Amino acid sequence: MIKLYDYVLSVNCYKQRLLMSILDVPYESIPVDFYPGWEHKSEAFKKINPLGHIPVIDDDGYILWDAHAILVYLAAKYDPSGQWYPAGDPERIGETASWMLFAEGTTNTASAARLCVNLEYDFDLEACQAGAHRLFRVLDEHLWFRERQGLDWVCSGAHPTIADLALFPDVVLSEEGGISRMDYPALRRWTDRFRRIPGFVPMPGIFPPAAVKAGSPD
Amino acid sequence: MAGTAGANGECQNRAVLDQWHPVGAIDEAEPNVVHVTRLLGESISFAVTPEGRSAAWRTRSDLTAGTPVDPESVTGTLPSRCEFLYVWTSLGDPPEGSFHIPEFFEPDRRNFNACTLGVYTSAPRAVENFLDMGHFPFVHDGYLGSEPRTEVVDYNVHVDGDTNEIWATECQFWQPAASATATEGQMVEYIYRIMQPYSILLYKSCPAAPERMDLIGLFVQATSEEHCRGHMFLSLIDDESSIGHIRRFVQTIFAQDLPIIENQNPKRLPLDPQAETPIRSDRASIRYRRWLSDLGVTYGVIPAA
Incomplete structure (x- = not known):
């Protein structure tokens, strides 16, 4: 195992x-x-x-x-479906690699800010926060345009990839680093979609999706 | 807010300045080395000796973080003491002694800091969240509560006439996993005790010794008006679990609270009784807010008009 x-x-x-x-x-x-x-x-x-x-x-x-x-x-x-890491599709694998590198950036800004705040890491907190906002703005716009095309995830295609997965925790825990997501509506909608992927598990600080009650309008 | 913080955010509230404030866990502070943290809007440094004596001072350029230092040689220091696992200091004129925890000295207890975590909220919001049982089934589902058993049974609240501490007694809650050792759900008894504006202690029925109680403290270091560090004090009767296992349990619970307390707006705690709508189970919080007003606390709160 x-x-x-x-x-x-x-x-x-x-x-x-x-x-x-x-x-x-x-x-x-x-x-x-x-x-x-x-x-x-x-x-x-x-x-x-x-x-x-x-x-x-x-x-x-x-x-x-x-x-x-x-x-x-x-x-x-x-992943027998080959969707999470779409190795057989040159364009999608290129996008996945690109957004995985972008996720290194969110890790080094948003998640670094969280370490500053939670555990007093000796990073420049304001620089981490500003860097995270710069990246969140780019990602929010990207996801907004994706939504206009009827697409839910950061890479092309109908299925999420490990790029979404690499980005999600950095984004959804950003408030612990003092980075509000108030100004990023497409980013917030994407985090809600991600939580509904079958098999999703939370971690402390991340809520599971709200249960959809039988007969509720949505 | 006038009279609350100075131009650089430093605290000007006498009632808060004169308190003892925790600045770090003794066990986590390498001895004879400068440690730098923040307290009440100012940069504060401290050091401890291997024997557990401490010194604290306003940070200065000749003693940067990590510099080796003999704490007892530092001059121009603030009041400081090592007590109940932490280094405490004060930016004002603190009382001679602080609160008492007699149980701490019982020989069979395990006393340790579970974690110190920074939180984007005011110290009183953190204390109030710790005091609230109503959120257990929703935020700590499967641990400290579980739907549909959401009822907060009525409890008593009083202020002790001698010590001016708040006590909430006869609290009960049904918990699926009340502690790191719990194997089944149980009705758990709680007593809350607020000793000073930013320090609270919880007495909780102890699975290993039914006639005694485990103690869990949240000693809050207000780094600014809207940011704090919570020090999680444990004094347990449990010789089974490893400290690592207990720490993981407590850190999990603490981190589950973060998105809730960080999304409470305003971050400073409103003391006006009309500002937020309490329900019956909030009686302890109501008393806490009034008590803060009575003490003259204006830092980290929005004072009542």
Whole structure:
């Protein structure tokens, strides 16, 4: 079974839990005492990942680190539909790669701001917040134009990709970093759509979708 | 708000300045090294000795974060003390002693900081959320509550005449997973105690010792009027669970609260009784708001007109 070196409040670990839940891949969570123990910086953990980062997966002896790289691996290996990582479609795979790089930006701004606020990381909070707003503005416009074309996700096609999945936690937890989503209506609608993907699981700080009651108008 | 914060956001409210405020967990502060944090709109530094003595001072350029320092050699310091797991300081003239937690010294208790997390809200909003049982089934579904068992049974609230602390007693709530050791749902008894404007303690029935209670504290460090750090104090009778397991449980609960408290507007707590509409189960919050008014707290709140 896949082992995930995991921390409950880490967005990058959550991305892996989310994808494995959606793809119905069983895994074992190995808790890493990220805070207050800083176990990921320990010599013992650096034998697993010399960079001292989580998440790391161990898939039957195959070790991989870096959150977005793990998403690529898991989708390529465990999504029989080939939709989450659309390797057979040059245009969609190009877009997926592009938005995955964009998600590195949201991680380094929105999620970095969250670490500043929650755990007093020594980053420039205002620069992180300003950077996140710049990226959210771009993503909001992009999603707005997508909606006009009847498309729900960041890449072309009718199915979400790991690019949506890589972006979602950074966006939906942004308020913990003091980044309001008030001005990004298309972004907010996209987060609501994402929550309704079958197999979606929340993490602390993210609400599951509101239950649709029988007979309710929507 | 006039009289609340100065031009640079520093606190000018005597009732708050004169309190003891937590600035960090002793166990998480490397000894003999400068640590920098924020308190009441100002940058504050502190250091602890390996023996658990502390010094705190307004941050200055010759002692930047991470600089090795002998805390006892620092001059021009603020009042400080190490107590109940944390370093406390004050920007005013604090009382000689602070509140008491006699249970803390019982030999079989495990006392530790579960986590310190920063939150985008005022300190009183964080305290009030901690005090509220009504949100359990909705925000902590499957842990501290579960629909349809949403009723908050009536409870008592009083202010102790000697200590001027607020006590909410005979609180009960049905909880599916009341603690890190819970294996089944149970009716849990709670007592809340608010010792000072930004510090609250919860006494909760203890699965391992039915005649005693576990203590969970939220000691809030108001970094500014609309941002704070919550220090989660635990004093438990539980020799089964690992500290890591308990911490994961508490951190999960704490993080579940973040989207709720960060979306409460205004971020400062309104003390005007007409400002927000309470329901019967909010009696403790109503008392808390009135008590803050009576104490003259204007920082982190919107004072009643």
